[in-house]
Amino acid sequence: MSSRAGSGLKGSALYKKTDGVFSITDDRKSIIWTPSQPPDAAPAITIAITNISNLQQTPETNPKVILKIFEKPPGGTEATPAITHLFHFNSPKAPREEANAIKEVLSCLLVGLKANDPSVSKVNGHLPVSKAPGALQFASSDGWYEDSQLKADFDLQRDLMIRNPFLKQTYDEFRKLKSDGLSLTQFNSQFWSTRTNMLRAHAVEFNQKKGSYNVLSEVKPIGDSVTINREQIQLVFSQHPLVKQVYDENVPKLNEVLFWERFFLSRLYKKLKGNRITESDTTDPTFDRYLNQSDDDRSLRRRQEETQIPHFIDLEGNEENQGGTKSGNRKDWTMRPNSTTKVPIIRSLNSVSERIMANVAPSDIDPANPIGMSEKEFNELTLRDLQAASNETRIELNIKEQSLIQSRHKSSVSEEARFYAAKVPSDVLHDLSDDVMNGIGGGLQSAIGFIDDSNSEDEDKLPHVGSKSSIAEAQEHLIQGVKARGKEIAVARGNTDSKTMQAGLSNGIFESLTLSHATTTEFLNQFWLLFLSGDADRAGELSKTVESLDRAMERINAVAAAAEKERQEVIEQQRQEIRAHYQRTQKRLAWNANTIKGGEKTVMEMMDPIIKTLRKALTDYKEAFAAQNLEAPGS
Amino acid sequence: MDGVDGTDRQEGKQDGPTPSLLFIILDTNPHAWALLQNTLPFSKAIANILVFINAHLAVNNANQVAVIASHSQRSVWLYPRPPSDPQHGDDSDTGMDDENKTDTSNLSDASKYRPFALIENSLLHSLRKLIKTTTEADIKATTSTQMAGALTMALSYINKATIAFLDTGAAAKPTPTALDSSDKAVGLQSRILVVSVSGDLAYQYIPIMNSTFAAQRLRVPMDILKLAGDTVFLQQAAFTTRAVYLQLKNLQGVLQYLMMAFLPDQLARKHLVVPTQEVVDFRAACFCHRSVVDVGFVCSICLSIFCTPPEGAICLTCETQLALGDYGNKPAVIPKKKKKKKRALDGGSSRATPAPEAA
Numbered sequence A: 001m002s003s004r005a006g007s008g009l010k011g012s013a014l015y016k017k018t019d020g021v022f023s024i025t026d027d028r029k030s031i032i033w034t035p036s037q038p039p040d041a042a043p044a045i046t047i048a049i050t051n052i053s054n055l056q057q058t059p060e061t062n063p064k065v066i067l068k069i070f071e072k073p074p075g076g077t078e079a080t081p082a083i084t085h086l087f088h089f090n091s092p093k094a095p096r097e098e099a100n101a102i103k104e105v106l107s108c109l110l111v112g113l114k115a116n117d118p119s120v121s122k123v124n125g126h127l128p129v130s131k132a133p134g135a136l137q138f139a140s141s142d143g144w145y146e147d148s149q150l151k152a153d154f155d156l157q158r159d160l161m162i163r164n165p166f167l168k169q170t171y172d173e174f175r176k177l178k179s180d181g182l183s184l185t186q187f188n189s190q191f192w193s194t195r196t197n198m199l200r201a202h203a204v205e206f207n208q209k210k211g212s213y214n215v216l217s218e219v220k221p222i223g224d225s226v227t228i229n230r231e232q233i234q235l236v237f238s239q240h241p242l243v244k245q246v247y248d249e250n251v252p253k254l255n256e257v258l259f260w261e262r263f264f265l266s267r268l269y270k271k272l273k274g275n276r277i278t279e280s281d282t283t284d285p286t287f288d289r290y291l292n293q294s295d296d297d298r299s300l301r302r303r304q305e306e307t308q309i310p311h312f313i314d315l316e317g318n319e320e321n322q323g324g325t326k327s328g329n330r331k332d333w334t335m336r337p338n339s340t341t342k343v344p345i346i347r348s349l350n351s352v353s354e355r356i357m358a359n360v361a362p363s364d365i366d367p368a369n370p371i372g373m374s375e376k377e378f379n380e381l382t383l384r385d386l387q388a389a390s391n392e393t394r395i396e397l398n399i400k401e402q403s404l405i406q407s408r409h410k411s412s413v414s415e416e417a418r419f420y421a422a423k424v425p426s427d428v429l430h431d432l433s434d435d436v437m438n439g440i441g442g443g444l445q446s447a448i449g450f451i452d453d454s455n456s457e458d459e460d461k462l463p464h465v466g467s468k469s470s471i472a473e474a475q476e477h478l479i480q481g482v483k484a485r486g487k488e489i490a491v492a493r494g495n496t497d498s499k500t501m502q503a504g505l506s507n508g509i510f511e512s513l514t515l516s517h518a519t520t521t522e523f524l525n526q527f528w529l530l531f532l533s534g535d536a537d538r539a540g541e542l543s544k545t546v547e548s549l550d551r552a553m554e555r556i557n558a559v560a561a562a563a564e565k566e567r568q569e570v571i572e573q574q575r576q577e578i579r580a581h582y583q584r585t586q587k588r589l590a591w592n593a594n595t596i597k598g599g600e601k602t603v604m605e606m607m608d609p610i611i612k613t614l615r616k617a618l619t620d621y622k623e624a625f626a627a628q629n630l631e632a633p634g635s
Numbered sequence B: 001m002d003g004v005d006g007t008d009r010q011e012g013k014q015d016g017p018t019p020s021l022l023f024i025i026l027d028t029n030p031h032a033w034a035l036l037q038n039t040l041p042f043s044k045a046i047a048n049i050l051v052f053i054n055a056h057l058a059v060n061n062a063n064q065v066a067v068i069a070s071h072s073q074r075s076v077w078l079y080p081r082p083p084s085d086p087q088h089g090d091d092s093d094t095g096m097d098d099e100n101k102t103d104t105s106n107l108s109d110a111s112k113y114r115p116f117a118l119i120e121n122s123l124l125h126s127l128r129k130l131i132k133t134t135t136e137a138d139i140k141a142t143t144s145t146q147m148a149g150a151l152t153m154a155l156s157y158i159n160k161a162t163i164a165f166l167d168t169g170a171a172a173k174p175t176p177t178a179l180d181s182s183d184k185a186v187g188l189q190s191r192i193l194v195v196s197v198s199g200d201l202a203y204q205y206i207p208i209m210n211s212t213f214a215a216q217r218l219r220v221p222m223d224i225l226k227l228a229g230d231t232v233f234l235q236q237a238a239f240t241t242r243a244v245y246l247q248l249k250n251l252q253g254v255l256q257y258l259m260m261a262f263l264p265d266q267l268a269r270k271h272l273v274v275p276t277q278e279v280v281d282f283r284a285a286c287f288c289h290r291s292v293v294d295v296g297f298v299c300s301i302c303l304s305i306f307c308t309p310p311e312g313a314i315c316l317t318c319e320t321q322l323a324l325g326d327y328g329n330k331p332a333v334i335p336k337k338k339k340k341k342k343r344a345l346d347g348g349s350s351r352a353t354p355a356p357e358a359a
Helices: A093-114 A133-140 A147-152 A154-163 A164-175 A184-193 A196-206 A232-240 A241-250 A256-265 A267-273 A298-306 A314-321 A344-359 A375-381 A402-408 A413-423 A427-436 A456-461 A468-492 A496-503 A507-533 A534-584 A597-633 B002-013 B030-035 B042-059 B096-107 B114-133 B138-139 B146-168 B202-217 B232-240 B251-262 B337-350
Strands: A008-014 A018-024 A030-033 A045-048 A052-057 A063-071 A084-089 B021-026 B065-070 B075-079 B189-195 B224-225 B246-247
Touching: A008 A093, A008 A241, A008 B138, A018 A093, A030 B021, A052 A093, A063 A093, A084 A093, A093 A147, A093 B075, A147 A184, A147 A196, A154 A164, A164 A184, A164 A507, A164 A534, A184 A196, A184 A507, A232 A241, A232 A344, A241 A256, A241 A267, A267 A344, A344 B114, A344 B189, A427 A534, A427 B030, A427 B138, A468 B251, A507 A534, A507 A597, A534 A597, B021 B042, B021 B146, B042 B065, B042 B114, B042 B251, B065 B114, B075 B114, B075 B146, B114 B189, B114 B246, B146 B202, B202 B232, B224 B232, B224 B251
Parallel strands: B021 B065, B021 B189, B189 B224, B224 B246
Antiparallel strands: A008 A018, A008 A084, A018 A030, A030 A045, A052 A063, A063 A084, B065 B075
16 A cells, blocks of 8 residues: 555646646645756745645646646735745646646645644545555545546556456557557556556455454364464454453463463353353363353443444343343344353354444444434334335336337338349249149158158259258258357366367467457557547557557467467478388378368467458558548648 | 057156147248249248158157248248137138148048148148238238247247146146246246248347247247348347257258257257357347347447437437437548647647746
8 A cells, every 4th residue: 555655646847947846745734846956956845735725727628737726825814815836737648647636635635624624634534544645536536436547547557467467468468569659658548448447446445444354263273283373362352352351360370372272272262252162172270260251341331332222122121121032032032132152153243243343443424423323224223114105216218119219210121121022922922822732742751852762872963852962961060060069068067178279279379379369459449449539639549559450460470370380390290200100110100281280270260350350440440541531632 | 559548647647758849930931932942842841840740749749739820911820720710611712622622631541640640731721821811912012021920929829838738737736937947847848949031030129039038038949940041130039048040051951950950859958969050140130220230329228229329319219318428430540730730839838838828
């Protein structure tokens, strides 16, 4: 987390025609601007955030990125005019993103200040800045993280790539192959523009913290020895105050290692964990003394009382009122207070989770809310089925009859329909009825045309329905289908080895093929994004991408050539073996070069779909190019 | 006689092989069949299908069969005949006398198993009647076939047959629900076989897909035997219902295809590798022009598909005002000279005089 600190909150900015760096200090109390010359210059301008009265920024459409900061003069009253500072963000990479990030943070801080929040270090009331300063800019947007912010957050991207090696591989490969005219910034934004969903998921994941867990169930004694680390001991103490008490009272007398070893064998451990204690469990006087003490320490008890449990789910209260086990809850043994001995596991799990939750500061509760039951809790506890049906909040859709839609649009006539329409109806009908009336007169046997003892050679001259040759062909077709389907089923069940999947290509070739496929897909993705955007400003970028597509084709060809070379080597090797065999034994081995799989043909078969898409992209581009050249001959 | 004995034993024990219902939808599009005249005449195709039906009935004598014709303007029952159309009734159709002669001669053939003869007789009779009643105007009016209607009729018949089977034959058996997830074979095993010759069914896209999904829920495979044309939606139907789709390579070997690929019922298919085509065309038809689209627009509210953005970006089905992204802009491949110059100027000037633009 700390690696991300602050770096998103810096930007090179021009101030009074001098180059420098604009940044927000780490404590978020002030902004500073440092001139870049000399290299170790002291900050020339420092504005305390409390003194900023207003912010202005040039609109997104303006190519110039200028942030205007209004500073209250120190000690000045409302009447004295504010001092204005103009920072012109001129970073060569992404001035707009830098400025936006800074402005976001600044306006957040200002809002925090204006709300008279005593701790400036909190934004939206729950994200401590000291822990995740980089995450600040996300939290400031409304719930979902903005695409533009995600795309500009280089640290987030780097972090994601570290966790996803395949993505990094794609990125590196793609970057290596990008055309030289494409700047790194352009490349980055292109690359990530199709992956904002991944970035967003990562950012969300990043901002989540892992809570503590039920530590006793995690520590597993192996035989007599137990490995427990310091952190786990801390957790045991906080989750089970009783253990802390036992530890306090016994440890100087008892060796610490020995204490833990004996604890994990004791009945007390089983009890705390919620296991049933059996007769066969070893006894240990040191720990057994505490067996009858409840782990529900007083503080928890007090806290429970404080939280004002609604009466109708208060089991102990119900018991007092002669309800509970005597009437309604009689059958349900989980709904009785103090039945620790009966269902220890439920009890102990409940109390552990309760204690874990008690130690976590709630992140979803506004501390400003009145103490007691929140509206959400109230809603959860109400017995909904006793209430009147609520109004439905559906959005009505007015679906129109499909036939109405169709009638309004003239349906296009298919080729087949046109072909049929050209026929003479009377001929068609006559032929058909003639056939139906007289076709099966001689019975089925003759109609299906299968002659049992016919010679297939005779039939070949005059194929007819049910001839041996046609039946053989049909059978061949079906068996091919069965084979293909069988292979498919085997693949689906994972029964095939990688050899068949790779169709004879070596691992190296297959890998480079996979990689070049991935990068080509990437280029195609970018191409269509640019091509269909219709943005003339990005036409330069587009032509660069087209160059990349051209090269993608070359790369596929190169892989194919390499595969072919490999195949030829294998063939050559086998030839030599056969020659050697022949010289040794004077026997020829039957061998056919076609049995060696792989090579250019396989590569081309595998890449066929992507080659087609490449061709389509390039053709479309050329057509559009030619058309626009005609329109604007001057260019 | 053996067959009759077998039936009694099975019914007594209730544990014989589960009977299956084969529902054949015969695409009788006259245009398409006229085109196939030289390779696979209609009559020969019917004869092959009749042999296939006989084979199906011979597998288990509790097996049932139903045949429907998906004709150019309507769907017509071929077998069993609707009650309103008695087989040897007082039909005053002029052609009836001739037919009845052949029919009776067929039925009295001692060397033929009577149930086979009955079906053959009935089916041919209905088919001849159907062709006779087809007018030139019918053929002229449409070049396609009523596949969606036929599928709907098939599904409702299958539903009825399943219920009837449970009521009479096997009252003790648990009622299978449509969404029953267990694969245990209960009740009647029904399947549909579509013998299709028409290609162009795009205008029936929605009803066909609806019946496909109904069949999927009822676990009724929709086998497709494609003699001519290529229909995207029937491919999808076979895929969705885990059935067999076969586009024949050799029409004259049609019997071989029928026997090898379509004879086993669902229960048998679980133990077999069924030939089917590997590649399924998953394209959809747009709602506005009923043409099959590669790239289309989908309403985000009601999921209607359009080949081009509807007028004013208002969905035709649900009338929701939709927003279009910048998709569909005319691609700009040549940078605008003027703009470029301006940008260059901007870059130069902004460094020099940042102040005046700031406000």
